[in-house]
Amino acid sequence: MRNTCLGLVLGLFFLAGCSVSKKAEKSYANAEYDVAINQYQTLVKKNPRDPNLNYRLAEAYKKSNKIGQGMPYYRAAIQNGIDDEMAWFEYAQSLKAVGKYEDAKDALNDYLLKASTPSIKKLAEDDLASLEKLDLLKDRESYYRVKNLETVNTPAAEYSPVYNKGDLYFTSNRDGGKVYKATGTGFTDIYSVKTRGAVVDLTSLKALDPIINDPGVNEGSVAFSPDGYTMIFAKGNTGKSSDAEQINLFFTRYRNGRWSTPRPVNVNEPSSWDSSPAMSPDGTTLFWASDRPGGLGGSDIYSATLNNRGRWVDIRNLGPEINTAGDEAFPYMAEDGSLYFSSNGHPGLGSMDIFVAKRQGGAMRVDNLGAPVNSEGDDFGLFLFNPTRGFFSSNRPGGKGDDDIYTFVNDDPNLKIINFHLAGTTVTPGVTGTDEILGNTKVRLLDEKDDKLISETFTGDDGSFNFQVFGEENYYLVAEKPDYFTTRIDFSTVGKTPDRSTLTELITNVTFETKIRLEKIIMQKPIVLENIYYDLDKDDIRADAALELDKLAQLMRDNPEIEIELASHTDDRAPDDYNLDLSDRRARSAVRYLVSQGINASRMVARGYGETQLIIKEAQTEEEHQVNRRTEFKVTKYDKSKFIIEDEDQPGSLQDDEFDKYFKRGNGGEQE
Numbered sequence: 001m002r003n004t005c006l007g008l009v010l011g012l013f014f015l016a017g018c019s020v021s022k023k024a025e026k027s028y029a030n031a032e033y034d035v036a037i038n039q040y041q042t043l044v045k046k047n048p049r050d051p052n053l054n055y056r057l058a059e060a061y062k063k064s065n066k067i068g069q070g071m072p073y074y075r076a077a078i079q080n081g082i083d084d085e086m087a088w089f090e091y092a093q094s095l096k097a098v099g100k101y102e103d104a105k106d107a108l109n110d111y112l113l114k115a116s117t118p119s120i121k122k123l124a125e126d127d128l129a130s131l132e133k134l135d136l137l138k139d140r141e142s143y144y145r146v147k148n149l150e151t152v153n154t155p156a157a158e159y160s161p162v163y164n165k166g167d168l169y170f171t172s173n174r175d176g177g178k179v180y181k182a183t184g185t186g187f188t189d190i191y192s193v194k195t196r197g198a199v200v201d202l203t204s205l206k207a208l209d210p211i212i213n214d215p216g217v218n219e220g221s222v223a224f225s226p227d228g229y230t231m232i233f234a235k236g237n238t239g240k241s242s243d244a245e246q247i248n249l250f251f252t253r254y255r256n257g258r259w260s261t262p263r264p265v266n267v268n269e270p271s272s273w274d275s276s277p278a279m280s281p282d283g284t285t286l287f288w289a290s291d292r293p294g295g296l297g298g299s300d301i302y303s304a305t306l307n308n309r310g311r312w313v314d315i316r317n318l319g320p321e322i323n324t325a326g327d328e329a330f331p332y333m334a335e336d337g338s339l340y341f342s343s344n345g346h347p348g349l350g351s352m353d354i355f356v357a358k359r360q361g362g363a364m365r366v367d368n369l370g371a372p373v374n375s376e377g378d379d380f381g382l383f384l385f386n387p388t389r390g391f392f393s394s395n396r397p398g399g400k401g402d403d404d405i406y407t408f409v410n411d412d413p414n415l416k417i418i419n420f421h422l423a424g425t426t427v428t429p430g431v432t433g434t435d436e437i438l439g440n441t442k443v444r445l446l447d448e449k450d451d452k453l454i455s456e457t458f459t460g461d462d463g464s465f466n467f468q469v470f471g472e473e474n475y476y477l478v479a480e481k482p483d484y485f486t487t488r489i490d491f492s493t494v495g496k497t498p499d500r501s502t503l504t505e506l507i508t509n510v511t512f513e514t515k516i517r518l519e520k521i522i523m524q525k526p527i528v529l530e531n532i533y534y535d536l537d538k539d540d541i542r543a544d545a546a547l548e549l550d551k552l553a554q555l556m557r558d559n560p561e562i563e564i565e566l567a568s569h570t571d572d573r574a575p576d577d578y579n580l581d582l583s584d585r586r587a588r589s590a591v592r593y594l595v596s597q598g599i600n601a602s603r604m605v606a607r608g609y610g611e612t613q614l615i616i617k618e619a620q621t622e623e624e625h626q627v628n629r630r631t632e633f634k635v636t637k638y639d640k641s642k643f644i645i646e647d648e649d650q651p652g653s654l655q656d657d658e659f660d661k662y663f664k665r666g667n668g669g670e671q672e
Contacts (some may be wrong), residue, residue: 009278027181028056032229034063034184044073051082064183065378065395067351068097085111085120090125093344097351099376105131105399123325130347137349137370143412148404149391151200152193155401156183159393160221160276160330160381165228168195168391170405171220178216185402189213190222190233196409197385206613209259212252220247221330223277223286229254232265232286234275247273249288267304267312269293276330276381282466284457286312288330289329297318298327301341308440308458316453321633322357330380335387336419337468342380343626350376354392359470362449367609373408387417387506398514399559416500417507420470420493424514426463437463438518441481448474448490469496469512477516478558482640484518486558521562524634532631537587537659539591549590552633553597556655563603564633566590571625584608590631 024039040057047053055077061070067090074091088111108128115121139384152158156174163169170193173186180187190212194204207213212233220234227606231254236247250262261298268274269292277288284306291299300323304312322328326345331341339357345356346366353374357366366422373379375396388410395403426443430436439461445454454475459465469475472494480486491514498508519527529552532545541549556562570579587606595601616624 003032007202024056028060030181030189031063032181033060034179034419035181036060037064037184044076048076048365049080051077051080052319054080055082055084055087056086058090058094062094067094069488070094085115085117089120089123089127092124093351096131097376099350101131101134119325126325126345135437137368139375140370142370142372143410143415144369144373145409145411146576147198147407148176149198149200149398149407150400151202152205152317153400153404157188157395157402158405159403161391161393161405162222162224163385163391164224164382166194166196167192168200169222171222172349173402180218187214187216188218188220190219195466197389206249211261212259216561218247221276223279226278226281226283232277232279233262234277236263236273236275246271247275249274263310267302267315278331278333280333280468281335282468285333285455287331287333290332296323297325297345299329301328301331305456306458307442308460314456321366327393328351331384332382332384334384337470338383340384342378342382347373350378350396352378353383354379359454361471362447362473376405378460388415405483415506416503418471418498418500418503419507419509420468421509421511422467422469422476422477422491422514423511424465424467424516425461426465426481426516426518428484428518428520434515435515437461438481438484439463439483441479443516444478444480445469446476448476448492451476469493473667477514479516479518480558481518485555485562486553487516487518488558489514519639521635523638524636526567526634527633528630539582539589541589545590545592550597553594554600556594556599556603561639562635563605563635563637565605565607566594566633567607567609567631569609569613569628569630569632570611571619571628572614576610580608580610580612582608583610586631 019042022393024036024043029037037057037060040053040060043053044050044057054073058070058073058077061067061073071091071094074087074094078091088107092104095101095107105128108124108131111124112121112128115124152168152170154172154174155335156172158170158172158174161170170191171188172191173180173188175186177186181186190208192206192208194201213219214235217235222231222233224231230251232249232251234247243643248268249265251265252262253260264316264641265286265290267286269290272290272292273291274290277286279286286304288302289299289308290302295317301318302315303318304315307313317323322339322341322344323394324343326343328341328343328345330342331339332341337359340354342352342354344352345369346353347403348368349371354369355366356369357364359365366542368374373392375394377394377396379392379394379396381393382390383392390408392406392408393403394406422445424443426441427435428438428439439459441459441463442456443465444456444458445467446452447454455467457465457467470493473489474494476488476490478486478488491512493512496510496512508622522655530547531548533542556564566587568583568590570583572579584606585608587608591601591604591606594604611628614628615630616627619625619628
């Protein structure tokens with residue numbers, strides 16, 4: 001009887017344990033991480049040596065933004081034989097989050113002795129290399145002064161400060177209403193407060209309209225258009241299992257004293273996390289973070305360009321110079337083109353550090369801002385009030401609560417900012433021979449070294465464009481529009497940088513001007529190739545002719561939608577048959593050269609016309625004969641279906657009419 005009772009008791013205990021375990025797994029699967037923490041803690045107390053339960057508890061802490069508290073459970077999982085090698089890497093991250101850098105190094109070194117998963121081994125090696133650089137970061141001289149913005153912060157979370165038209169906007173869960181089960185705190189809303197720099201008028205503090213803030217949904221980081229009347233912000237996480245992982249970007253317009261109904265931005269990826277938006281100073285580029293498929297790590301930073309229809313197009317990942325196998329988020333572009341962002345994948349002092357990426361000499365350089373801006377905690381969401389002052393967020397020790405907003409001042413005595421701009425116009429030859437404006441044209445700025453895209457824009461009706469460029473670099477400008485030849489010109493800032501020692505102002509603006517001329521594609525219209533010369537009675541391509549044919553090869557690469565006839569002509573000072581044969585050989589020689597430069601032979605036809613198409617019928621001088629001895633091409637086929645200037649069918653919703661009109665009228669603001 002005693003054994004029977006004991007078996008019954010053990011059976012009930014087992015069933016109860018299974019019930020708790022299933023509940024914990026369900027909570028974790030539904031992204032209710034704070035709920036899962038309490039449930040896993042109960043299980044771990046009863047089974048302290050279970051490696052999987054300890055690891056799951058540690059991961060729940062990490063996913064609720066408390067990775068430091070997960071540290072002892074990662075350690076317990078490893079000590080009790082966890083199979084998942086990722087536990088070692090996450091353990092090192094938790095040690096870094098509490099400032100135990102040497103212990104993090106030891107953990108990574110121990111793991112690398114037994115590592116067998118290449119991807120995790122690479123993460124560990126990179127992280128160890130980052131830790132080895134910590135002393136350099138700590139010892140580097142810093143001119144930053146940092147201060148907690150105590151008048152705004154509370155024991156709750158305040159983060160992602162953005163200044164706009166006299167107001168400081170930020171995100172907070174200070175309301176303390178309905179609990180978000182992932183973190184165990186309230187849902188976040190967007191707030192604003194009047195401020196002059198760091199001087200805050202707390203009496204003006206208010207949550208944004210209910211049309212923006214939903215009590216059962218998390219609202220996140222915000223970004224504003226240059227005129228301050230269009231806001232893009234993150235919204236998602238209702239707490240329901242059906243959409244627990246989905247965060248999207250929305251936009252709204254301020255008109256008639258209120259914000260309009262938010263609409264989705266057309267860059268959102270279904271079932272992905274799209275958040276922390278930022279706009280370039282001119283409002284033509286959107287940056288944001290996303291964990292969509294195809295990235296380089298957890299979350300990557302992406303960009304999109306505003307076209308002339310008010311849609312964000314040409315979505316692209318910023319690539320391995322910015323993004324890593326870790327997480328990158330909270331981008332912000334300054335007036336000088338510097339891109340600030342937060343990352344736990346680049347060498348840093350803690351979990352998330354703030355970095356700045358600047359182009360220098362044709363390459364992107366990424367630097368950690370160092371202490372005191374960065375700490376062992378999460379540091380993120382930087383915004384510049386002006387070139388020497390700004391705001392950022394941090395959950396570092398010593399704050400008033402969870403995430404706090406901090407202000408900073410940069411006292412660097414040698415800080416001299418030079419803003420380079422390239423202003424231009426797209427034109428086309430008019431019927432009278434003078435240039436006419438060619439509006440609604442896509443213009444791309446490319447690195448001359450490798451044709452890598454740096455920036456792109458669409459000209460308005462006035463044909464104007466403006467790019468941020470950088471000192472001591474060489475570029476290509478490529479303009480494209482349906483029914484016109486895609487045209488490429490070069491531009492350089494090499495040798496044009498002012499001597500910094502002579503500058504007396506904090507900010508110096510340097511603007512260059514250029515013009516891109518696009519020719520309309522007219523079928524069968526001959527276009528003469530200048531300076532294509534051949535030696536007497538020869539068809540060999542001379543070096544000077546090769547230079548000109550290289551330009552045609554580039555035109556063919558830039559215009560894959562065209563096929564051409566390449567024609568050679570002679571003067572009339574030899575027999576007809578001889579001239580016809582010579583011109584045919586010269587035309588075929590030119591086509592062979594273009595094929596050697598990578599142009600598909602099927603796109604070209606060689607034809608010699610001899611003296612049958614003289615421009616000057618009775619040429620007398622050598623100059624007149626030279627006019628007749630010409631090489632030219634004409635377009636014989638134009639397949640417009642191959643001309644892809646943008647993807648009109650990108651996933652996501654269209655912008656509404658008001659947003660479309662706003663951008664078409666040139667970012668003109670609407671007064672309250």
